Amino acid sequence: MIVTDAVSDYLLESRPQPDALLLEMEDHGRRDGIPIVVPSTGALLGVLAAACGARRVVEVGTAIGVSTLYIARAMAPDGLIVSFEVDPERHRAARTYLDRAGVGERADLRLRDAGEGLAELDREAWDMVFLDGIKGDYPAHLELALPLLRSGGLVAVDNTLLSGLVAEDRAGGGWSEEAIATMRRVNSSLLERSDMVAALLPVGDGVLVGVRR
């Protein structure tokens, strides 16, 4: 928890009633132990996609498509989100859910390693990138992702506070000292870039956001 219980409860209570499909996806995530964005992070992703008028988005880590759905729903009808996932079962489930949600045409789901996939995308052609794969891959994925953004394009990175341990600078909850140090480096590397306007937000498990100048 990186905010108080009261704040966390209030955020959940004030969430607009999610539709049945999103609830089904959340149940699926809980049941199978699949990590998915918490509702406040999902809502933030939707706001960010809408704010930058996202038509072309790249995502690392589709899982079963929860974050993909938040973003796809906030995009223009002719928008496209390319999303990478390495787990075939999750990739298949995401395809089914997004088709059922009526945003299937906006979702180009790719069953492949994001490091390889990101390296093949056009540079300076994307409105938004969302990174949510393996945390140890964040430095490499961020380096590959930033050149993809157009000027004014936005990057968002999830779990950048790791339950608050990143702020306390200590291992715990399954996160090694190395993992914490890596996340601190990811945060400072984006926050200190002169070609980005960036902020670290205590939303969900921590979301690092940056806009390319």
Ligand SMILES: C[S@@+](CC[C@H](N)C(=O)[O-])C[C@H]1O[C@@H](n2cnc3c(N)ncnc32)[C@H](O)[C@@H]1O
């Ligand atoms: C935290 S989950 C993603 C959750 C999803 N963004 C959501 O909130 O609904 C991370 C996912 O990244 C996938 N993944 C891990 N390494 C990857 C890689 N190198 N390329 C693509 N996907 C990867 C995992 O299989 C896992 O499903």
